[in-house]
Amino acid sequence: MHHIDGEHLSIETVVRVARDGETVEIAPSCGEKVERSRKVVEDIIKNNRIVYGITTGLGELVRVRIPSSQSAKLQVNLVRSHSSGVGEYLPEELVRGAMLIRANSLLKGYSGVRMEVIELLVNMLNSHITPLVPKFGSVGASGDLAPLAHIALVMIGEGKALYDGEILNGRESLERAGLKPITLKEKEGLALLNGTAMMASYASLAVYDAKNLINDAIFSAALSFESLEGTDKALDPRIMEVRPHPGQAKIAHALREILKDSEIVKKARKEKVQDAYSLRCIPQVYGAILDTIEYVHGVVEREINSATDNPLIFDEAISGGNFHGEPIALAMDFLSIALTELGNMAERRIARLVDSKLSNLPPFLIENGGLNSGFMIPQYTAAALCNRNKVLAYPASADTIPTSANQEDHVSMGMNSAIKLREIVENVRYIIAIEYLCGNQALHLHGSSASAIKKIQQVLGIEKIENDTSFHPLIEKIKDKMEREEIIKTLGRRL
Numbered sequence: 300m301h302h303i304d305g306e307h308l309s310i311e312t313v314v315r316v317a318r319d320g321e322t323v324e325i326a327p328s329c330g331e332k333v334e335r336s337r338k339v340v341e342d343i344i345k346n347n348r349i350v351y352g353i354t355t356g357l358g359e360l361v362r363v364r365i366p367s368s369q370s371a372k373l374q375v376n377l378v379r380s381h382s383s384g385v386g387e388y389l390p391e392e393l394v395r396g397a398m399l400i401r402a403n404s405l406l407k408g409y410s411g412v413r414m415e416v417i418e419l420l421v422n423m424l425n426s427h428i429t430p431l432v433p434k435f436g437s438v439g440a441s442g443d444l445a446p447l448a449h450i451a452l453v454m455i456g457e458g459k460a461l462y463d464g465e466i467l468n469g470r471e472s473l474e475r476a477g478l479k480p481i482t483l484k485e486k487e488g489l490a491l492l493n494g495t496a497m498m499a500s501y502a503s504l505a506v507y508d509a510k511n512l513i514n515d516a517i518f519s520a521a522l523s524f525e526s527l528e529g530t531d532k533a534l535d536p537r538i539m540e541v542r543p544h545p546g547q548a549k550i551a552h553a554l555r556e557i558l559k560d561s562e563i564v565k566k567a568r569k570e571k572v573q574d575a576y577s578l579r580c581i582p583q584v585y586g587a588i589l590d591t592i593e594y595v596h597g598v599v600e601r602e603i604n605s606a607t608d609n610p611l612i613f614d615e616a617i618s619g620g621n622f623h624g625e626p627i628a629l630a631m632d633f634l635s636i637a638l639t640e641l642g643n644m645a646e647r648r649i650a651r652l653v654d655s656k657l658s659n660l661p662p663f664l665i666e667n668g669g670l671n672s673g674f675m676i677p678q679y680t681a682a683a684l685c686n687r688n689k690v691l692a693y694p695a696s697a698d699t700i701p702t703s704a705n706q707e708d709h710v711s712m713g714m715n716s717a718i719k720l721r722e723i724v725e726n727v728r729y730i731i732a733i734e735y736l737c738g739n740q741a742l743h744l745h746g747s748s749a750s751a752i753k754k755i756q757q758v759l760g761i762e763k764i765e766n767d768t769s770f771h772p773l774i775e776k777i778k779d780k781m782e783r784e785e786i787i788k789t790l791g792r793r794l
Contacts, residue, residue: 310599316396339614339616340616352493358706361706370485389432404496427462429460438700442492451491489609493607493622497717498717506592506595510596513588516645518790519735522734522735522742523652530574533578546590548582556793563745564749577644595630601626625696625713627711629696632695648734649681661673691722732774732781754789
């Protein structure tokens with residue numbers, strides 16, 4: 300059971316609720332602040348004050364006055380009209396993450412909704428009702444309007460949802476779980492839609508996965524390092540001290556620990572002057588990537604504990620721009636570039652492993668070459684994925700297309716930044732799996748001496764390849780082990 304209060308939601312909790320289906324409870328302390336902001340909204344209606352989205356239209360229609368008697372109807376119309384997304388439906392984990400993040404934001408007490416609205420979101424999570432949300436439609440400003448509207452649509456008994464393995468209409472999914480649709484009141488439709496919860500859900504899961512990827516990347520790099528007879532001179536702590544980036548020192552330390560009892564590395568230290576960059580500069584490159592992950596982690600955890608709708612309700616309603624997704628957009632693009640580099644460097648080591656002129660190993664890591672092509676094509680696959688990542692790494696946040704008749708004339712495109720990042724994460728996971736595969740074969744040919752490396756090979760569970768085989772199932776097997784964090788759990792998280 301995870302308690303949420305608007306202030307202390309962690310990325311880890313988002314993952315546990317979104318991906319693992321764990322349950323949520325609202326902290327009792329939230330009631331007073333939620334009720335306070337709701338009373339301000341009710342006073343606005345009672346006194347017929349002009350407030351955006353409560354007694355006015357939306358976007359460019361802000362100039363249109365809405366009578367207090369029709370303010371509740373405005374909220375329902377808003378949910379229906381904004382449910383305009385297109386494309387395939389998002390995975391359950393992303394929708395669940397968005398529902399949790401939106402509930403947490405509303406609990407801060409600056410959105411003017413009734414507690415019943417937040418309770419329904421939480422009850423839907425705990426009942427495993429997942430609205431069907433199309434992938435595309437958010438431009439990352441005024442919040443993730445279209446995606447969040449599809450969630451709110453189910454809350455009012457419309458739209459579609461996945462429940463107990465079936466796709467049902469919104470009302471039936473709620474009724475089967477013993478819940479009732481909500482009748483929206485003033486400000487509530489706008490509060491459900493006007494936030495960054497969907498891109499923040501993408502971001503939370505991506506940051507969690509990126510932290511796992513950098514750990515796996517260190518382990519796969521260690522296999523390559525030993526099989527290519529790398530020298531650990533470049534991992535010397537004194538080098539790290541005079542360029543004190545924290546990630547660089549952590550990566551060097553992690554590699555030293557994994558390779559500390561390697562006789563191969565000790566021998567190379569005596570005989571080699573230096574290695575190619577893809578070995579020698581692992582601390583510098585992976586360290587910068589680790590620092591990027593840590594920076595983005597901070598941005599995302601601030602975001603998922605923020606009030607991100609408009610207007611915000613204090614002792615009065617104030618219109619602002621907290622819905623703008625620029626913090627997430629820039630962070631997701633930054634992380635996309637960093638993880639693309641993670642894959643790029645791993646692919647260069649894969650290429651060295653299969654090149655007998657660089658590795659001192661049989662061509663393409665197979666002893667009966669010619670008749671056998673060996674590990675030639677896994678490197679092609681890694682190269683193809685790297686190319687795909689370079690295309691995806693172009694920052695979506697560098698673009699803006701005005702919307703709402705130029706009232707909303709600068710948008711973040713943060714949702715597209717997040718969508719691209721999710722694919723890059725998956726592609727890099729495959730690249731690292733291929734490095735594991737090739738490094739494992741190289742050490743079967745070369746012989747391993749480091750105890751930690753032997754543990755990695757045991758978890759991989761792939762014997763020496765003697766003759767050509769289909770590598771697809773082996774790559775998928777390793778990727779699945781990475782997703783289940785099997786190697787990290789066996790050797791311990793290093794970063």
